[in-house]
Amino acid sequence: MKENEYKDLKYILTSTMRTKLIISIYEKSKNLDDLRNELGKPSATILHGLKELENANYVKKLNKYYSLTSNGYLLAVNLIKLIENWYSVDVNKVFWNNHSLDYLPEEAMKNLYRLKNAECITSTNKDLSQALGEYIKLISDCEELKIILPIFSEIHLDKIIEISRNGKARNIEIITTNKIADSIKSNPIYSNALKENKHIGISILNKKTNIYLTVSEKFVSLNLFFKDGHFDDSQLLVDKTKEGINWGNELFKHYKYTISEP
Incomplete structure (x- = not known):
């Protein structure tokens, strides 16, 4: 794994909220209500996580909907593969x-x-x-x-x-x-x-x-x-x-x- 990819994954995995948001938005663009209902967390917690991901150029906002940037999409693919690898080995x-x-x-x-x-x-x-x-x-x-x-x-x-x-x-x-x-x-x-x-x-x-x-x-x-x-x-x-x-x-x-x- 390249050093930058490792750093990106480490940044996401050190926060449960960032991890959940990346995986959730990977499936499709969502607004705050969608994310609040899906993740069962208060708006303030979700908005804080989204702001961190926006600042890192993994997430973008358009017309109240959040979606992944190109960097965010590549990160999500690697993240999901890593989680599934863990599961495959663990099971x-x-x-x-x-x-x-x-x-x-x-x-x-x-x-x-x-x-x-x-x-x-x-x-x-x-x-x-x-x-x-x-x-x-x-x-x-x-x-x-x-x-x-x-x-x-x-x-x-x-x-x-x-x-x-x-x-x-x-x-x-x-x-x-x-x-x-x-x-x-x-x-x-x-x-x-x-x-x-x-x-x-x-x-x-x-x-x-x-x-x-x-x-x-x-x-x-x-x-x-x-x-x-x-x-x-x-x-x-x-x-x-x-x-x-x-x-x-x-x-x-x-x-x-x-x-x-x-």
Whole structure:
């Protein structure tokens, strides 16, 4: 974040009233009565906040209606994104706090607000494979899959091959690392199955990753590694909204640009 943007956000966030006014006026221009009814504060308090925002060139007044200036609009966009990012992380804080985020690019981190509707599916002592079972159900009902595969897992590979042969999936694009690709090549069962399968394409990254990402037309899912370097298949983050799926597609594209060979 640029220094000026940081200062602007800090100025707004140090006052609850300034924050509420910026977000309220972002939606549409409002007069004093609108703001008083919406915020439940006396006119004097609201007018004081508006005057501060006018002096800072974030708000302008025309015919008794207050609206955002160009600077105010840009500030509001960043402010709302920041608040939604906080919410997105907080609502699934166990998932984010438990795992390494080292291989999530900066842009993906900045746009975590798109996952504000995501659900964390967690395996329990009664059902140790709940997260994996949900993942298998999800991928079994899709026509297109984009997968960043950072592990060699017979369970996952068996299912991916199976649904490409017998399921709906007719286009499966896998990005994996050299290490995982070598493990697949050294296993005749998987090597032959993938070579013969016209529905699956594999590309190789020129760097390491610890992100297990799956994107389809219906959902995006994410598995991560523990901070000690071990893969965690007990927690699966799933988002079925268009906004979440777009986040996943952008992350997949980020890694696709670093592919070294088909």
